[in-house]
Amino acid sequence: MQAWRVHRNGEPGEVMRLEEVERPTPGPGQVLLKVRATNINFPDALLCRGQYQVRPPLPFTPGVEICGETEDGRRVIATPALPYGGFAEYVVADEAALLPAPDALDDAEAAALHIGYQTGVFGLHRRAALQEGETLLVHAAAGGVGSAAVQLGKAAGARVIGVVGGAGKAAVARELGCDLVIDRHEDDIVAAVKDATGGRGADVVFDPVGGDAYTKSAKCVAFEGRIVIVGFAGGDIPAPALNHALVKNYSIMGLHWGLYNQKDPAAVLRCHETLTAYAAKGLIKPLISDRVAFGDAAAAVQRVADGTTTGRLVVLPEGAVR
Structure with a gap:
């Protein structure tokens, strides 16, 4: 072969x-x-x-x-x-x-x-407990993992803000269903998120990028918000200022989906059943x-x-x- x-x-x-x-x-x-x-x-x-x-x-x-x-x-x-x-x-x-x-x-x-959507479900629901009506900020929203998070956020009834790099990717994010798209090459991410949320910030941040994306997320995450770290596609691993998390009352969560295959395989199967049902209803694709x-x-x-x-x-x- x-x-x-x-x-x-x-x-x-x-x-x-x-x-x-x-x-x-x-x-x-x-x-x-x-x-x-x-x-x-x-x-x-x-x-x-x-x-x-x-x-x-x-x-x-x-x-x-x-x-x-x-x-x-x-x-x-x-x-x-x-x-x-x-x-x-x-x-x-x-x-x-x-x-x-x-x-x-x-x-x-x-x-x-499998991997991208399972990462989205475990990150958004099991780790961050995303609720209907909350604001979800997704970095790299037009990418593989990010596009899955956008669809899952919309399926959960969240308001989704997508961050992308460039006009072409912005168009893709809009087609995916983002309520607001921010072009990091043209827009001030922090100002745009605060303006869109009346100063509150994003309740949940889904970050597969790291680096500067994380730094800006910490500046626009809401009170009792949750930042979910799923990767470092940008190449830089940030060093969070924990005193900042303390004074703003937000959580920083890691999500290594592969561990669930070892620690809780039954949860992976349940997640797949949920994703299969979503696909049948046209909620995700x-x-x-x-x-x-x-x-x-x-x-x-x-x-x-x-x-x-x-x-x-x-x-x-x-x-x-x-």
Whole structure:
């Protein structure tokens, strides 16, 4: 079979190589899956760079989220077992963690449902307890994780303010349903949020960016607000001033969704059932900005690494892209 493999750490476009390899062999409790679609996540770029919290042995195949097909023909969502990631024709995955792909979503959409939307549900609801009528501020609102948070915030009845970089991404955020869109290249984020909320600020902040995005969030978070940290796509990890959190009475929350697979897998299954119901009702639908042929996977991962994309890029088998 063919698979994209990384033999040394570096930029995805430089270190991902398409090779002919043997199919992986399932271990105890694992199954072999035929890959129907692979969603590109920012962690795939970090894996290539050797900067992710998980560092599989070299060589390895990146790709942490797929829609696949079991040997008995079931369409499922899975997180492949590294080092045999999803940019391949076949993967292995833990059988107990397989989730049924929603009928309401095609293969590309199903591949983009799992990690981003689960992160949104656990971050917004379990950690931050977002309530109907509250104001939600989403950074990188036109991106993969951010677009999921926007849809989930609207489904919960929140007023959603999206922060983006550039006119093109602003248009995407408006189409997603943001009540207000702030272009960080043109607008003062803090002033705009305070003006839109009558000086109160945002009740919940969803931050996959870090750096300056976090700094500005702390300046416009509401009394008893909650800032949920889900990543550092901007490259800078902020050092919060805890005295500021004390005097303003707000909470800083971390969200590492992957831990729930270890600590509370039943909650992951319940979340998937909720997301499946949302998809059936049309409340959520992954934003697929590009469906990429398998042979162009490395260039597509590099685009995500460079932060130039909106929504999700999904890699499909050769011949499946029309």
